[in-house]
Amino acid sequence: MKLTELKAIQLAELFSSLSDASRIRIIAQLMGGEMSVRSLADGLGMTESAVSHQLRGLRQMHLVRARKSGRQVFYSLDDDHVSRLFTLGLDHVQHG
Amino acid sequence: MKLTELKAIQLAELFSSLSDASRIRIIAQLMGGEMSVRSLADGLGMTESAVSHQLRGLRQMHLVRARKSGRQVFYSLDDDHVSRLFTLGLDHVQHG
DNA sequence: TGAATATATGAGCAATTGTTCATATATTAA
């Protein structure tokens, strides 16, 4: 298959976004619906700062989207590509 | 969604395997069928050493498989999860 | 306005990563 260097880099960046256990766990939580930064941090046992740093990267790669309400920010998965990549990956890990 | 820490780590490792442009280009080449280390290296403009190092990681994650024939080793994609992850990722990068 | 709360961000540091270079192993041919 032919692939421009740019597309290769973009693809690598996309998968990079999913290449850390903390980010995977953030995404797993968001599979259940939108959550605030604090409740993500509480649920994951991470600091809000660490979660916020990770969410920034996920946002930049359009894996999550933010909705502001008052002083909270609720995050959710951006589109269904994300959960499809997630479950396809889980498939690969579980079977063969 | 609930996810054990082990599964989170395994998923992250899987996506890590796809998180580098060189590895993405190796996989793109292998979408066309099996290739030797040398022809991969030639086609990608990488040294055989660099390609071999990367193939080792891909092999360990069961993304590629090796078939030895004489003094050459031919690599191919391990199963269809790989190309499905690849094309799903490409989808995400191209649209939305 | 000022205090409290929720999130974001920059600097800095330890840990990880991808490559090169040198060398090792394995196979074939002479």
Added chain:
DNA sequence: TTAATATATGAACAATTGCTCATATATTCA
């Protein structure tokens, strides 16, 4: 056996990454 070829591997180094800590911004409430 020796030389040549194909691949693999270990060490080392620069570059990147994910966290903590301190601080900044934004919003609500008194």
